[in-house]
Amino acid sequence: MLNWDHMFATRSSKMRASEIRELLKLLDQPDIISFAGGIPDPALFPADAFQAAYADIFAGNQVNSALQYSVSEGYKPLREWLVGEMSKIGIPCDADNIFITSGSQQALDYLGKLFLSPKDTALVTWPTYLGALQAFNAYEPNYDQLSVTGNRTPGSYEAMAINMGGRVKFAYLSTDFSNPTGETVDLAARQHLIDMADEMDIAIIEDGAYQSLRYEGEAVSPILALEIARKGSIEQTRTIYCGSFSKTLAPGLRVGFVVANTTVVRKLVLMKQAADLHSSTINQIAIAHVAQRHFEAQVAKIKAAYNARRLAMLAALDRYMPAGTVWTRPEGGMFIWVTLPEGMDGADLLSQSIKTEKVAFVPGQAFFADRSGANTLRLSFSCANEQMIEEGIKRLGRLVSAALADAV
Template structure:
């Protein structure tokens, strides 16, 4: 007998992340990679972080930055987040905010907090692969969240009951979603809220890309819209998950959750049982950088990434064969490509790698894994010339597959 024979049954549902495996390709300089969903390190605010770390390790701060801290998070950083949220229509205080080790940890805590085996989570189709991985550990049933469609709440509840549980939450990324790049209209967001009210469930708003808008007008967050309706965050069912990973730096693993106080209090208990706290020195550094350069830095990212998005859209238009379609995002990091139905993104990846270009096959973003004629392309890590070369190579691979 081996100790692996003692693993809990829930581990059967745990699969390696295709994205994390593909990130290894970034170590190969001859590969043009559209696979990662990561920021360009050339634009990390290094000087600001160097100064922040020097301050954190200085005589006045070292006793704090190198010590244990409150599980809720570093109070000055939570105060900055409270101000950031207030500017966006969400009036909250420090007790409504929990600092997490990236928004990915928040998703794991939410799954642990809400999901019993066979409970239903309503998700977009496709949806963020990391959310699927976080939630699957708690053995839920996934059902489709189709905002704006006329699907009656009692039908959704009955389907969940037949599966052996109840609907617990809707999970969505309303701004420049991963993987599709799509943004929900205000009407669609209000529809999600109305459905949640009818089902009496939570709404998990993943706002990782919210700050990265390159065109169009801002749309209020779901939490802000609910605040307009109810006037008090502690009466709201929306749980807002934010992150500094896409705006400042992912390596420090600092994210946050804003929600009603009873939700935050329970998540703090999960934090205490998990890793006690997010690294103090990282929170202090992020607080300093956020206060000193956040707005200026995000403005720079919008200009750089926005230009790269346009370069990718032009290249797709110039090179892709007939029958291939794609989204045209107003922000974020991704373009979602739909291929003719008989093509398989995973098989195309093998052929694309031979041509020194990489992407993420789309099937992994579907809870059932059945839709195979899609791919996700990232544009933030690649300059204009490499985008043109890589899309031309990828188009040639697709044309060859179509001709065979």
């Protein structure tokens, strides 16, 4: 058998299979109630709108350009539409400040490549988005725990990074209804992060994938909006905002975007040219067609559906989870984060759950850069109806109660 290991780059040792992608295979098993995949409900996709968009492209004079190579920055009418959307959330910018990617996951990969040299430190929350860790891992960084409450000094981060052989390059966080916890970073913490980044001279990567999915409470301005308000122009900011159409319109078209100062955008464009030249031209045009005509109605539709499921899951957790188990109460997004009593293991619980209760979820350990958090798990309510949620949480509560009884 040919041994490839000595031929692979050292960075390949940092690449790990996504535990979530593996769990998505359970969605095909009809006897499993799955709260595992943090994916949108395909029944809510605007399929008719996309069918009409592609029909318009092929019936009109856009078909040749839609099937042709395009500019690396992205389809300009889509970027111009995004300029208007960004202004609504307090981010004044130009089309030159917007860069289209093949999903926001590609944006994270490019930003890891742009900022991280081996042994540099990325500051991430504990827990954080698993896909971000996967994207950054290839560039051989170290991780340090980002505190959004201000209980660590910039000097402590810098000293730790130097001790590990590099320097701090950026702070990454999901600000609204984060994956995996569903929590939102408050205004004071966002302001503190700007102060900290200025003092340390690092970038902030703001993951806004779920920003549109607020179901209750008051919206909090994005970090990039707050920084522009302070400094007067996006060109003076160090925050890089990553967004996506995957959670609002459709993930299969793989269209995401970055909003940042033009110095960063120009570097990302060079990476795009070297990697895949540009994102799919026809998909960008189709996204632009649907966004211009249907975005607000589509977001309203999915918010109503997901909110009903969120409320159903929170109510079921209140009814069926035993004492000693706690969970977040998100105001939006797709996730609820459960913390089990100390000593319990989410991975062991999942193994037992699949065998006996037929309920899937994601063990929380996958979301910690240091592989801690064994007694946590992530539940997604986006792809289960209210009846499935009631039955699934009832089964899960029964399983947790039995595990606690066995431990006594």
